[in-house]
Amino acid sequence: MRRLNPRQEEAVKYIDSPLLVLAGAGSGKTSVITQKIAYLIKTCGLKAKHVVAVTFTNKAAREMKERVGQLVSGKEARGLTVSTFHNLGLNIIRREHKTLGYKPGFSIFDDQDVKALIKELGEKYYSEGMDKIDLIQHTISNWKNDLITTDQAISHAKDEETEVIATIYQHYVRTLKAYNAVDFDDLILLPVKLFSENPTVLDKWQNKIRYLLVDEYQDTNASQYLLVKQLVGTRAAFTVVGDDDQSIYAWRGARPENLALLKDDYPTLNVIKLEQNYRSTSRILKAANTVIANNPHVFEKRLWSDFGMGDEIRVVRCRNEEVEAERVAAEIITHKLKHETKFKDYAILYRGNHQAKLLELKLQHHQIPYFISGGTSFFSRSEVKDIMAYLRLIINPDDDNAFLRVINVPRREIGPTTLEKLGNYASQRHISLFAACNEFGLSTHLDERFLEKLQRFTHWMQKITQQCHQEDPVTAIKDMVHDLDYQNWLRQNSSSDSVADKRMSNVWTLVESLEKSLKVADEEDDVETDIKTAIGKLVLRDMLERQEQEDDSDRVQLMTLHASKGLEYPYVFMIGMEEDLLPHRSSIEENNIEEERRLTYVGITRARKALTMTLAGQRKQFGEQIETTPSRFLEELPIEDVIRIGFGEEVSQEIKQATGKDALASIRNRINK
DNA sequence: CACGTATATTTATAT
DNA sequence: AATATACGTG
Secondary structure, X not given: OOOOOHHHHHHHHOOOOOEEEEEOOOOOHHHHHHHHHHHHHHOOOOOHHHEEEEEOOHHHHHHHHHHHHHHOOOOOOOOOEEEEHHHHHHHHHHHHHHHHOOOOOOEEEOHHHHHHHHHHHHHHHOOOOOOOHHHHHHHHHHHHHXXXXXXXXXXXXXXXXXXXXXXXXXXXXXXXHHOOEEEOOHHHHHHHHHHHHOHHXXXXXXXXXXXXXXXXXXXXXXXXXXXXXXXXXXOOOEEEEEOXXXXXXXXXXXXXXXXXXXXXXXXXXXXXXXXXXXXXXXXHHHHHHHHHOOOOOOOOOOOEOXXXXXXXXEEEEEEEHHHHHHHHHHHHHHHHHHXXXXXXXXXXXXXXXXXXXXXXXXXXXXXXOEEEOOOOHHHHOHHHHHHHXXXXXXXXXXXHHHHHHHOOOOOOOOOHHHHHHHHHHHHHHOOOHHHHHOOHHHHHOXXXXXXXXXXXXXXXXXXXXXXXXXXXXXXXXXXXXHHHXXXXXXXXXXXXXXXXXXXXXXXXXXXXXXXXXXXXXXXXXXXXXXXHHHHHHHHOOOOHHHHHXXXXXXXXXXXXXXXXXXXXXXXXXXXXXXXXXOOEHHHHHOOOHHHHHHHHHHHHOOEEEEEEEEEEEEEEEOOEEEEOOEOHHHHOOOHHHEEEEOOOOHHHHHHHHOOOHHHHHHHHHHHHO
């Protein structure tokens, strides 16, 4: 662990009033937070269970936990909370679900569940032209983040369209409640609501949280800001750390101006700036600074480091995206050989998850070990969604979404007609589909034959649910998967047996990850973690990566620019530096270039020693090759610190012919000189 | 009700 | 290109 500089030390030890740390990229803000946690526990004598640190991504939370573990013994750290905002919210809701009017084992709807529900509601109430589901979803989410209630949304609606969306919002909120389900926004919103309506409960939580630390504060949205405010109360014992230049979540409601707002809410706020960078070479920092200088600034800061100039930034133009991926793979191999580095010293960053696909192929081909972090691929696999739906049904039978997903998977000969009748009956009685199956009244609406099929399913589910509570839940779930004959179902529905086996192994990965999380909870004697929270966390995508990366292996890291925030790597590749990709087309259309620029800034500042940016001259889009334009951000780089390759300049000629390792190495040599 | 074929639609970003 | 949805047949 590095020694702290005076500014950092001040930030760690300052506890007299609220503290805002303005920390530029690589200025050691994670060190400040982790050391401050240690300082609070070891020097100030605060019990670990009274200290809470929140971040925004699972990855960051995991990393922070690990680094605290290096400073504080396991015993001392017992009860310490380091989690994401959403996870903290989940815990609060779980403990206070009764007050909030939710039954235990509520489901969490992810993005896709929400979308499906909104689509359904839209069709039900406004059958015409439901082509704006994304807009509706987005609008509702924004309202929730801004703490706008359904009534407010309806009364403030300025045009007809907004009025319609507001009405759907109302139906949406009611339906979710009826399903005993919450969405991601609720994970923040419900605690806020709870605390503002219930001072006794708030008092309890304020008492538990004696010191609060918030990382990446520029990413907080209105409801998160309020949650922080409520939790710290008048005691206002907190430290927040942020950097407005790294605000990249405005699209999900983040308000970087919350940084400035803090001064008004807490007049005694102390502000400490960290401007010395301990990560990158001067050239990389200069590039980052010149790019971000094109954005307006609230807080002026000047990042510097004393690691020397370092290598030029290389911008490599390739013919198409395939050559680009190939090139990156080849460069990693040659560079690694020459510099005797490790695979994990390299990171490949991109704007969209789909860009990982080609890279994956090429890396495999060259037998380069890699790890893709984040991405939705695992959870969007149909087999994973199926089993997740079963799990959700176990903890919450009223989850109609889950019910509909699995009622006929595998085939139970229950079709749309039966379900429609069931649905009608259920909505007229205001009960869930599952509950409706077991009602006597249903027999007048449905033929005996179909009724029996439905009930065979519900009875079977009830049996499994009971087993989960009586015996070991993991065993019960494993039994369930066997009972389903899910493997056979996959074989029937996959192109080949080997594909089916792969999909089946995904199912077991899911179950194992559940098992693991229950075990971990046991060891940490996390009071209330049971099968229900474990499944909830699964929806939040927590804990799955943990086990995949467990071997702490030496792999090239692949991730989106968003996911890379807070991390650092000696050698960084930023790929797809093209207009419409970075900046993304939608951002151009929405005139939101500044956030894309910050995203570029985040990417650049991940690099410690060398940065390579690549772009493809042509790229496949909707199945057709499209000519691309180099990203405008490339032109914002300081020209004297950039080497351009593949733009028809002289070095590029050599690269074109240079296919062998030696040739590449000799060119590199010259570049280094 | 299941299955096969034709047509439409799509690609931010994370919890 | 790949995947979701719609429609028609057995």
